[in-house]
Amino acid sequence: MTTSPAVEALTTPAQYEAAIARVRAAARAYYGGDGDIAAESVMDDAMYDRELLAVAAYEQAHPGQAAADSPTHQVAAGAAPVGDVAHTVPMLSLDNAFSAEQLTAWGESLQRRLGRPVEGGYTVEPKLDGAAIAARYRDGRLVQVVTRGDGRFGEDVSHVIGTVDGLPERLRTPATVEVRGEVLFTQAQFEDANRIRAEHGAKVFSNPRNGAAGTLRAKDRPYRLGLTFWAYGAVDLDGGSFLPAGAPHSEVLALLSAAGVRTTRDNPAALRCVRTIEEAQARVEEIQAMRPSLPFGIDGVVVKADDVAEQRAAGFGSRFPYWAIAYKLPAVERTTRLLDVEWNVGRTGVLAPRARLEPVELDGTTVEYATLHNPADIRRRDLHIGDTVTVYKAGDIIPRVQAAVVGLRPADAVEVPLPEACPHCGGDIDRSQERWRCVKGAACRLPALIAYAAQRDCLDIDGLGTTYVNALVASGAVADIADLYTLDLETLSRAAGSEKRGANLVAQIEAARLKPLSRQLCALGIRNTGRRLSQRIAAHFRTMDAVRAADAEAMQEVEGIGPEKAPGIVAAFAELAPVIDKMTAAGATMTEPVGEGAGEGPLVGEDGRPMKVVVTGKMTGPLAELGRTAMKDLIERAGGKSGDGVTAQTAYLVAAPSAGGKPSSKAIKAEQLGVRVLTPEEFADLLGDLLD
Ligand SMILES: NC(=O)c1ccc[n+]([C@@H]2O[C@H](COP(=O)([O-])OP(=O)(O)OC[C@H]3O[C@@H](n4cnc5c(N)ncnc54)[C@H](O)[C@@H]3O)[C@@H](O)[C@H]2O)c1
Numbered sequence: 094m095t096t097s098p099a100v101e102a103l104t105t106p107a108q109y110e111a112a113i114a115r116v117r118a119a120a121r122a123y124y125g126g127d128g129d130i131a132a133e134s135v136m137d138d139a140m141y142d143r144e145l146l147a148v149a150a151y152e153q154a155h156p157g158q159a160a161a162d163s164p165t166h167q168v169a170a171g172a173a174p175v176g177d178v179a180h181t182v183p184m185l186s187l188d189n190a191f192s193a194e195q196l197t198a199w200g201e202s203l204q205r206r207l208g209r210p211v212e213g214g215y216t217v218e219p220k221l222d223g224a225a226i227a228a229r230y231r232d233g234r235l236v237q238v239v240t241r242g243d244g245r246f247g248e249d250v251s252h253v254i255g256t257v258d259g260l261p262e263r264l265r266t267p268a269t270v271e272v273r274g275e276v277l278f279t280q281a282q283f284e285d286a287n288r289i290r291a292e293h294g295a296k297v298f299s300n301p302r303n304g305a306a307g308t309l310r311a312k313d314r315p316y317r318l319g320l321t322f323w324a325y326g327a328v329d330l331d332g333g334s335f336l337p338a339g340a341p342h343s344e345v346l347a348l349l350s351a352a353g354v355r356t357t358r359d360n361p362a363a364l365r366c367v368r369t370i371e372e373a374q375a376r377v378e379e380i381q382a383m384r385p386s387l388p389f390g391i392d393g394v395v396v397k398a399d400d401v402a403e404q405r406a407a408g409f410g411s412r413f414p415y416w417a418i419a420y421k422l423p424a425v426e427r428t429t430r431l432l433d434v435e436w437n438v439g440r441t442g443v444l445a446p447r448a449r450l451e452p453v454e455l456d457g458t459t460v461e462y463a464t465l466h467n468p469a470d471i472r473r474r475d476l477h478i479g480d481t482v483t484v485y486k487a488g489d490i491i492p493r494v495q496a497a498v499v500g501l502r503p504a505d506a507v508e509v510p511l512p513e514a515c516p517h518c519g520g521d522i523d524r525s526q527e528r529w530r531c532v533k534g535a536a537c538r539l540p541a542l543i544a545y546a547a548q549r550d551c552l553d554i555d556g557l558g559t560t561y562v563n564a565l566v567a568s569g570a571v572a573d574i575a576d577l578y579t580l581d582l583e584t585l586s587r588a589a590g591s592e593k594r595g596a597n598l599v600a601q602i603e604a605a606r607l608k609p610l611s612r613q614l615c616a617l618g619i620r621n622t623g624r625r626l627s628q629r630i631a632a633h634f635r636t637m638d639a640v641r642a643a644d645a646e647a648m649q650e651v652e653g654i655g656p657e658k659a660p661g662i663v664a665a666f667a668e669l670a671p672v673i674d675k676m677t678a679a680g681a682t683m684t685e686p687v688g689e690g691a692g693e694g695p696l697v698g699e700d701g702r703p704m705k706v707v708v709t710g711k712m713t714g715p716l717a718e719l720g721r722t723a724m725k726d727l728i729e730r731a732g733g734k735s736g737d738g739v740t741a742q743t744a745y746l747v748a749a750p751s752a753g754g755k756p757s758s759k760a761i762k763a764e765q766l767g768v769r770v771l772t773p774e775e776f777a778d779l780l781g782d783l784l785d
């Protein structure tokens with residue numbers, strides 16, 4: 094699904110060495126190995142992972158030429174700052190899987206190592222995107238905190254004791270134990286941290302992970318930043334009196350939780366025990382679905398063998414244990430180039446900047462625009478046109494520009510220019526607040542909005558030319574679109590200069606009022622929704638009430654509205670609530686007649702709307718040859734709509750019975766929601782001759 098930045102296969106020793114140098118330089122910047130505390134990545138993770146895979150592929154193909162100190166077999170690519178505190182047991186990294194197939198392959202390799210099936214089951218827990226630490230407790234008191242470092246030696250960062258939520262200074266039991274886990278900024282802590290840093294004139298952190306890693310290592314900052322901890326393991330240091338020998342992973346974490354440490358069990362995406370890899374995969378998908386709503390970053394899901402004896406039997410490589418794997422989720426942060434900053438004037442006259450970017454693949458979608466807040470914020474982030482910037486996307490929120498990678502700034506980069514006059518009307522700008530606005534306020538855009546609404550393919554009020562509109566706005570008779578519907582003959586005659594023209598306008602406005610919902614939507618002039626999209630929204634929802642009730646997810650069911658546009662459109666409807674109420678009160682039509690835009694076919698519902706169909710797994714029988722796109726086409730030709738996830742609105746789930754007899758996670762969901770599940774054969778029957 095996600096396309097990745099291309100990395101050429103390495104074919105010569107020179108290319109191989111150059112790739113290693115790039116990986117190492119990126120890793121040094123990433124882990125702060127150059128001694129720079131507020132480390133700044135020069136490559137994004139997706140690119141880094143691709144480069145590292147290319148190095149590994151070359152080493153597989155040319156085993157004799159692999160460098161002894163290759164980043165492929167060193168923790169942190171051998172580039173993290175190493176301290177002088179020896180670890181009790183090495184702190185390793187994790188092997189990665191990027192697909193269900195790779196997770197299955199890992200399960201099979203684990204079985205091969207054990208020489209029999211895994212009996213103790215697996216745990217599935219979030220992979221928190223922060224920095225790893227080992228926290229040593231003696232008799233229940235936290236005495237030392239150490240970073241991962243190179244896995245064998247770490248840095249003493251005990252100065253953070255007392256500032257990390259979830260890592261208490263005292264346990265509820267006098268245990269002597271080393272707790273291992275991840276330290277990070279939650280989203281809220283990250284925003285606080287950047288606010289505090291801005292107040293102290295310090296550079297803002299480019300992302301929560303780098304910020305947390307830098308904060309761990311910074312010993313004498315004049316301010317304190319709150320961090321959060323989640324434990325994902327422990328090392329017994331008192332001969333089994335706190336952690337019984339042989340306690341499975343899940344039980345170790347339960348004991349830590351009981352002792353007062355926050356663990357991956359105490360998390361909205363909590364650790365679960367499962368029996369099979371299929372169940373693990375289903376839980377991975379659940380956690381992935383939760384990701385946008387989590388108040389902190391995760392970059393994957395970790396699956397581990399729960400049983401300690403099985404862990405021991407599987408063993409370790411130089412870089413990672415064989416009994417655990419990180420299922421990586423698509424990147425939510427990428428770096429790309431800032432091409433330009435555009436300024437739009439909002440309905441109330443606010444000047445809103447947005448960044449135009451070199452298109453980049455982020456969390457499964459291509460991103461070309463990102464939010465910027467206001468001029469002061471642009472200056473705080475020290476953004477230049479031409480900069481390489483980090484772009485961050487949490488859930489379905491519009492992506493935002495986080496920071497510039499100052500180290501990569503080209504010589505000809507220029508500070509982002511700020512507007513000198515209103516970009517819409519050319520008038521003066523009120524700069525008294527952080528958000529700049531046109532001094533005309535709402536009146537800045539109103540004449541243009543009304544002229545737009547009056548066009549033929551919108552409300553079609555032919556006689557309402559620019560001069561009359563300006564007169565109506567200037568006299569105060571019209572302050573929004575809804576006011577058009579309440580204008581009387583006298584006011585219109587005055588604006589138009591004669592009673593005859595006034596009467597003509599009254600008749601046209603009366604006709605406009607009766608136009609269907611799609612035209613009324615168009616007249617609202619919502620950014621990103623032209624005439625066509627207004628038609629689709631109206632055909633999909635049928636009533637204004639349904640449109641207003643739709644959240645971003647529901648809005649995306651309209652063809653042509655993706656995760657990028659949906660939140661802005663939903664927000665615009667909310668903002669326009671008073672105008673819509675006024676239009677409704679003035680008698681404007683707020684429904685769309687069935688027929689207009691409604692389809693025909695076996696997948697058209699009784700209400701004339703397309704039925705939602707979700708397809709999962711490989712097709713069989715008469716549909717065996719059809720891939721994803723062909724199935725989607727077929728569903729649409731039948732008048733339906735294809736969707737990715739099973740929801741209460743899904744009409745059918747088409748699923749081949751799985752080979753192992755185990756229902757897929759979608760099938761389980763369908764059953765829970767009472768959605769009908771059809772075999773490919775049954776579905777083919779339903780479609781009838783559409784298949785030929
Ligand atoms: N952008 C760059 O330039 C750059 C450079 C180096 C590394 N990286 C990124 O860093 C990652 C590799 O770094 P890594 O070797 O530190 O490994 P990693 O972060 O991918 O995975 C290992 C770490 O995961 C952490 N973790 C979080 N939750 C866990 C859980 N529930 N159970 C166990 N461990 C858990 C542990 O700290 C462990 O050390 C890659 O994703 C790579 O893209 C990026």
Ligand SMILES: [Zn+2]
Binds near residue numbers: 519532
């Ligand atoms: Zn203006």
